[in-house]
Amino acid sequence: MPPNSMPRPAPPHPPSRLATAPARPPHERELVRICGLAAVRAVFERDPGRVERLFFEPALSGDVSAFCRALAQIHKPYRQVEAAELARVAGTMLHGGVVAIARPRPLTAFDPHTVSDCARAGKPLVILDGIGNPHNLGAIARSAAFFGLGHLVLADRSDQALPSDAAYRVAEGGLEYLNLQLARLPAALEDLREAYRIVGTSLSGGSPSPKWGDRPVALIFGNEETGLDRATLAACDDVVMIPGSGRVQSLNVASAAAILIYLTTRP
Numbered sequence: 001m002p003p004n005s006m007p008r009p010a011p012p013h014p015p016s017r018l019a020t021a022p023a024r025p026p027h028e029r030e031l032v033r034i035c036g037l038a039a040v041r042a043v044f045e046r047d048p049g050r051v052e053r054l055f056f057e058p059a060l061s062g063d064v065s066a067f068c069r070a071l072a073q074i075h076k077p078y079r080q081v082e083a084a085e086l087a088r089v090a091g092t093m094l095h096g097g098v099v100a101i102a103r104p105r106p107l108t109a110f111d112p113h114t115v116s117d118c119a120r121a122g123k124p125l126v127i128l129d130g131i132g133n134p135h136n137l138g139a140i141a142r143s144a145a146f147f148g149l150g151h152l153v154l155a156d157r158s159d160q161a162l163p164s165d166a167a168y169r170v171a172e173g174g175l176e177y178l179n180l181q182l183a184r185l186p187a188a189l190e191d192l193r194e195a196y197r198i199v200g201t202s203l204s205g206g207s208p209s210p211k212w213g214d215r216p217v218a219l220i221f222g223n224e225e226t227g228l229d230r231a232t233l234a235a236c237d238d239v240v241m242i243p244g245s246g247r248v249q250s251l252n253v254a255s256a257a258a259i260l261i262y263l264t265t266r267p
Contacts, residue, residue: 036096042173053101054078110183112191119195124264127153130223138170139254145174156182186235206241
């Protein structure tokens with residue numbers, strides 16, 4: 001080392017995305033727009049207290065009457081509007097005729113003991129390591145809920161999509177049934193190894209005929225463009241791929257997730 005020089009300090013660890021600013025008044029907190037009858041019904045069934053306002057087209061007045069009564073009991077507004085205004089409220093034409101303005105599902109810090117409860121029940125675990133498209137997040141959440149999973153682990157990194165208007169719309173209510181946790185990968189995988197077989201996914205180089213073994217599987221899906229990080233791959237017990245005809249390079253990650261979740265949940 002040259003004289004009088006000092007070693008350069010290591011770059012600071014990126015702050016967790018769970019870090020939040022001091023609590024703000026309710027009217028200033030971030031809200032999401034939950035669109036579509038299935039998604040709105042799910043939030044009213046699972047956690048109606050998160051809903052702040054409801055807007056709907058006349059054609060759905062009968063379908064949402066119970067939601068309106070629930071809001072009236074807690075003195076929160078609801079309103080019937082025409083299609084043009086509903087599109088403005090929703091921020092999209094793809095609103096399905098009803099929009100709930102609600103607080104998003106809470107994101108909690110990774111808790112290996114909580115997710116291991118699913119392993120004892122024989123349920124797989126899905127981990128998203130840098131899935132950046134909120135539509136893919138929503139579609140994977142929908143598949144996870146459809147097959148009865150209870151948890152969805154999201155990598156605590158800047159390119160990982162978090163629940164948003166688009167994710168809620170595509171999830172069709174699936175996000176309401178999942179415990180959402182943020183984890184630092186690959187370190188968190190070591191905490192899961194005793195309960196789960198850690199299985200990464202790859203476009204190539206993985207096994208086309210996976211053998212899941214005698215433990216439930218923790219399936220890890222990587223970024224849509226770059227796949228899994230090398231460090232995450234190195235921490236996997238196995239890596240799998242879905243073989244195709246070769247006419248297109250790969251499946252969309254949400255489609256691949258649906259297939260693999262099915263394979264790990266079937267008897």
